[in-house]
Amino acid sequence: MGVLEDLADTLAKDAIDAYEKLGDEDILNEVAKQLGATSTTMEETYLTSIRIRLSERRARLYLERRVKEAEG
Structure with a gap:
């Protein structure tokens, strides 16, 4: 990333x-x-960056929940 992206x-x-x-x-x-x-x-x-970080977080929580459900 460049300086702008890093700072933001x-x-x-x-x-x-x-x-x-x-x-x-x-x-x-x-x-x-x-x-x-x-x-x-x-x-x-x-x-x-806000949208990317929050989207990743929601997707990760969804994935973790689905794996837990599958494990029982």
Whole structure:
């Protein structure tokens, strides 16, 4: 990854961690707004990282649940 992707992905990870700790999903969008005020490119990359990370997490939980069900 390049610098932009690395920074955006690290920020996305930290924002998701904060969301989980605080229980406030709005923080994800608030961070995006802060980015958008100065760099729409960074905002878009951050939001992509958020979507990818959350999608992967949901898919992984689904997979784990299906394997547990199959094991009995």
